[in-house]
Amino acid sequence: GQNIDQPTEMxxxxxxxxxxxxxxxxxxxxxxxxxxxxxxxxxxxxxxNVLDGLEEKGRFSSFLSRSKGYSYLLLKELQMKDSASxxxxxxxxxxxxxxxxxxxxxxxxxx
Amino acid sequence: DSGVTQTPxxxxxxxxxxxxxxxxxRSGDLSVYWYQQSLDQGLQFLIQYxxxxxxxxxxxxxxxxxxxxxxxxxxxxxxxxxxGDSALYFCASSPGQSDETQYFGPGTRLLVL
Numbered sequence: 001g002q003n004i005d006q007p008t009e010m011x012x013x014x015x016x017x018x019x020x021x022x023x024x025x026x027x028x029x030x031x032x033x034x035x036x037x038x039x040x041x042x043x044x045x046x047x048x049n050v051l052d053g054l055e056e057k058g059r060f061s062s063f064l065s066r067s068k069g070y071s072y073l074l075l076k077e078l079q080m081k082d083s084a085s086x087x088x089x090x091x092x093x094x095x096x097x098x099x100x101x102x103x104x105x106x107x108x109x110x111x
Numbered sequence: 112d113s114g115v116t117q118t119p120x121x122x123x124x125x126x127x128x129x130x131x132x133x134x135x136x137r138s139g140d141l142s143v144y145w146y147q148q149s150l151d152q153g154l155q156f157l158i159q160y161x162x163x164x165x166x167x168x169x170x171x172x173x174x175x176x177x178x179x180x181x182x183x184x185x186x187x188x189x190x191x192x193x194x195g196d197s198a199l200y201f202c203a204s205s206p207g208q209s210d211e212t213q214y215f216g217p218g219t220r221l222l223v224l
Contacts, residue, residue, distance in 0.1 A: 033212065042113065042201060042215040043154070087154065097209035098167050099144075103153040 002026050004102035006088050011108045012078050020073045020086050020105045028093030034062050034073045035087040037104065043087055046073070075107075083109045114138065115204050115216035123222045129190040132219045136183055136204030142166070143185040144205075144213055145177055149198040160185055161208050192223045 003025045012018040024032070031050040035043035047055055049064035049071060061074040073086055085104040092100050114137035124130055136143050145157040156169035160179035171177075174192075179185040189196060199220050203213035 030209075035215075040199070040218075040220070042115075042217050044113070045212050045214065048212060089154075091209070098156050098159065098169060099213065100156070101146075101154040 002092060002100050004088055004090060004100055006086075006102040006105045008103070009106045009108070011110060014078055014080060014109055014111050016078050017074065017076050018078060018107065020075070020088075020107065022071045022073070022088030022102060024069050024071070024088070024090045024100075024102075026090050026092040026100060029066060030091040030093035030097055032062075032064055032071050033089040033091070033099065034060075034071075035089065037085045037087055039085075046086075078109050080109050080111065083107060113214040113216065115202060115214055117200075117202050117216040117219050119219060120217065121220050121222075123224065124192060125224055126192055126194060128192050128223075129188065130192065130221065132187040132189070132200050132202075132221075134185045134187070134202030134204075134216055136185070136202075137214055140204035140206050140214075141183065142205045142208060142213075143179055143183070144203040145171075145185070145187050146201045146203065146215075147198050148201060148218075149195075152198075154201065157187070166208060189221070194223050197221055197223045 034046040037043040047062035087104045088102040089099045116135045141162045146154045157171040159167040199218045201218045202216045205211040
C-alpha cells in the first residue's frame with residue numbers, strides 16, 4: 001500500500017532550527033519532494049531528493065534514506081514567514097509515477 | 112508566481128450543479144495534473160494529462176471529468192455537486208510525463224452550498 005507519515009503540527013522559535021520528518025511506504029520509489037504551502041495558497045517547490053544524502057539550498061536542507069523510507073526537511077535561522085505547512089510527497093514508480101502527498105506538517109514560528 | 116494560471120479563483124454554487132475549472136500550464140509544459148485539497152486533508156491526486164492524452168488517474172469520482180485541449184490548457188468538470196466537494200482544487204504542470212518537478216497554480220476555491 002501507500003502511506004506517508006508526517007507530524008501534524010510543530011512549533012519553533014524565530015532564529016532556531018527545526019527538523020520535519022517524513023516516513024513513507026510506497027510500491028515503488030522514484031523521488032521525494034518537499035513543498036511549502038501557506039494557508040489557502042498554492043504549494044511551492046522546496047526540494048527534491050532521489051539519491052540518499054543531504055541536499056542543501058540556503059536555509060533549507062533535505063535528507064533522504066531510501067533503505068529506511070525516511071526523509072527530513074531541516075529549516076535553519078527560522079523566520080516568522082516560515083510559518084506554513086510543509087508537504088512531503090513521494091513519486092510512486094509502481095503507480096504511474098504519480099505524486100503521493102502526506103497530509104503536511106503545520107509549522108508555527110513564534111517570536 | 113509559478114507561471115500556472117487557474118480560473119476562477121473562487122466559485123460558489125449549489126448542490127446538484129455543474130462547474131468547470133480552467134487551468135493554463137507554464138509555457139512549454141506538456142503535463143497537467145489536477146488535485147483536490149479538502150479542509151485539513153492532504154493533496155489528493157485526481158488525474159493527469161500529457162500532451163492531450165490522459166496519462167494517470169487517481170481518486171477521481173465518476174461525477175468528475177477532465178480534458179486537455181490542443182493548446183494544452185485543461186478543464187476539470189465537476190457535476191452533480193455535493194457539499195463534500197467543497198475544497199481547493201489545484202492544477203500543476205510539468206514539462207514531461209513524470210520525472211520533473213510539478214509547479215502549482217493558485218487554486219480554485221469551490222464552495223458548494
